[in-house]
Amino acid sequence: MKIARSLGLFVALALVGTACGKSSSDAQKPDALPQLEVQTPVVDDKKQEAEPKSQEQQATPSEKNASDTQASSESGKNPSASTANSARSGGNGKSSNGGTSGAGSSNGSSNGNSASNGTTSNSSGTNSQPSNNSTGATNGNFELSVTEYFGNNSVFNEPVAVSTEQSLLDTMRDHLDIETAYGGSFVNGINGTKSGYTSKSIFTRKKRDWFYYVNGSVSPVGADAVKPKPGDAIWWDYHDWSGDGSSTPSVVASYPHPFTTGYNGAQPGTTIYFSGDHVSDANRLANALRGFGAGNVSTAAYADGSVAHPSTNVIVLGTWSELGNQPTMQTLFGSPTHTGLYAKFSGDNVQLLTYQGKNTDQTGLGAILATGSNGGGGSTPTWLVIGATEAGLEQALDIMIARPGDLRGKVGVVVNGSNVLAVPVAQ
The missing domain is CATH 3.30.379 (Chitobiase; domain 2)
Incomplete structure (x- = not known):
C-alpha cells in the first residue's frame, strides 16, 4: 500500500515538472501545423492624380514670387499668368539658369501664364517627350505660338486642332515638351527653357518667366483651365520681368483679335x-x-x-x-x-x-x-x-x-x- 502511494506521488510530481518546463506559448500550440496565408499587393489601376488647380490657385502667396495671371513684379504681384503662365500667366516661362539663348533675329515681341512666377525648385512634373494621344472630337483649329525674348526667338508656330476634351495644357503636351509646377497646372518650362533667375547675383540677375495671352489679352487662369476655341490665337512668350517690368495686360500680337473675337x-x-x-x-x-x-x-x-x-x-x-x-x-x-x-x-x-x-x-x-x-x-x-x-x-x-x-x-x-x-x- 505504501509502495502504491509512493509510486502515485512520483508520477504526479513528474507530470507537474513537465508542465512547468513548458512556456505559456508552447502550452497553447495546436497539435496540427498552422495553414500559411499569403497576401499579395493590390494594384489600383483606376487611381488618378488629383485634378489640377488653376495656375493662380496652385501657388501660395509665398510660392508665387509675384502672382497675377501669365506676370508681375517681384514684390508680390503675380500670370501668367502669368503669365498666367503668365501671362504670368499667362502666363504663367522661366529659366533658372538664364534661358536657352540670346535674342535671335528681331521679328517680334512678348501672355502667360499669364501666367508668371514660379521657381524651378517647385517643379512637379515633366513630359520628357511630347505625347501623341490626343482624345476628343476636333472642331477647327486655333493658332498656337511660342516665342522667347519678346518674340525674338520662335519656338513653335502652327495651327493646332481644337479638342473638345482637352485643355490648353493638354494640347500643348501633344506638341511641346512641357514642365509644370504647383501641382501640375503651372507651366514652368517649355522645350527645356525654364522659369527662374539668370544668375545668383542680386546685382546682375534677371527674372525670366513664361507669359501667355489669349486673343491679345493676358489670361487670368492657368493653362489647364482654358479650352481653346476655333479661331483663337494663343501666344506664349518667355521674357524678363525683373523689377516692375512686363506687367502687360494686352498685346498687339494676335491682331485682328481682340476686335474680331476677344x-x-x-x-x-x-x-x-x-x-x-x-x-x-x-x-x-x-x-x-x-x-x-x-x-x-x-x-x-x-x-x-x-x-x-x-x-x-x-x-x-x-x-x-x-x-x-x-x-x-x-x-x-x-x-x-x-x-x-x-x-x-x-x-x-x-x-x-x-x-x-x-x-x-x-x-x-x-x-x-x-x-x-x-x-x-x-x-x-x-x-x-x-x-x-x-x-x-x-x-x-x-x-x-x-x-x-x-x-x-x-x-x-x-x-x-x-x-x-x-x-x-x-x-
Whole structure:
C-alpha cells in the first residue's frame, strides 16, 4: 500500500515538472501545423492624380514670387499668368539658369501664364517627350505660338486642332515638351527653357518667366483651365520681368483679335475714337476691321471720359500733338511698366523703351500699342494708333489696314517708314 502511494506521488510530481518546463506559448500550440496565408499587393489601376488647380490657385502667396495671371513684379504681384503662365500667366516661362539663348533675329515681341512666377525648385512634373494621344472630337483649329525674348526667338508656330476634351495644357503636351509646377497646372518650362533667375547675383540677375495671352489679352487662369476655341490665337512668350517690368495686360500680337473675337469669345464691339480731323482715317480703319470679321465697329470724336471707362474695345487714333495733353493719355504713358505701353513720344519722334521703361536710342514716327481698360486689365482692351507726325500716323494705319501680319508675335510696335520695331526692346 505504501509502495502504491509512493509510486502515485512520483508520477504526479513528474507530470507537474513537465508542465512547468513548458512556456505559456508552447502550452497553447495546436497539435496540427498552422495553414500559411499569403497576401499579395493590390494594384489600383483606376487611381488618378488629383485634378489640377488653376495656375493662380496652385501657388501660395509665398510660392508665387509675384502672382497675377501669365506676370508681375517681384514684390508680390503675380500670370501668367502669368503669365498666367503668365501671362504670368499667362502666363504663367522661366529659366533658372538664364534661358536657352540670346535674342535671335528681331521679328517680334512678348501672355502667360499669364501666367508668371514660379521657381524651378517647385517643379512637379515633366513630359520628357511630347505625347501623341490626343482624345476628343476636333472642331477647327486655333493658332498656337511660342516665342522667347519678346518674340525674338520662335519656338513653335502652327495651327493646332481644337479638342473638345482637352485643355490648353493638354494640347500643348501633344506638341511641346512641357514642365509644370504647383501641382501640375503651372507651366514652368517649355522645350527645356525654364522659369527662374539668370544668375545668383542680386546685382546682375534677371527674372525670366513664361507669359501667355489669349486673343491679345493676358489670361487670368492657368493653362489647364482654358479650352481653346476655333479661331483663337494663343501666344506664349518667355521674357524678363525683373523689377516692375512686363506687367502687360494686352498685346498687339494676335491682331485682328481682340476686335474680331476677344478673350473667351468676348465680342463687345469696337469704338474708334479719332482726334482732330482724322475722321476719314477712322472710317478707313473701321472698314478694314469689318473686312477682317469684326462686328459692331463705330467711330466717334475723341472724348477723354469715354476712353477712360470704355464699354467696348477702344482704338484711339490721331497724332500726339492732338492727344498728348489729354489726361487719360498722360496717365497711360506715364507708367509704361504698368500699362505695357513701352514707347515715349517726344517732339517728332517716338522713342522705344525697355521692359523696365528705360530709354533707348531707337526711334520711329508712329506707334501701335495695346493696354487694358484704363491701363489695367479687363475684357475691353484699349489700343493706341498714334503718330508723332502725320506721316507716322499714316505708316501705322498702313500696317493696321494692309499689313496685319507685321503685328504678330509682338507686345507693341513703333513704326519707322516701312520698318516695324518691336517694343519693349529686349536686353
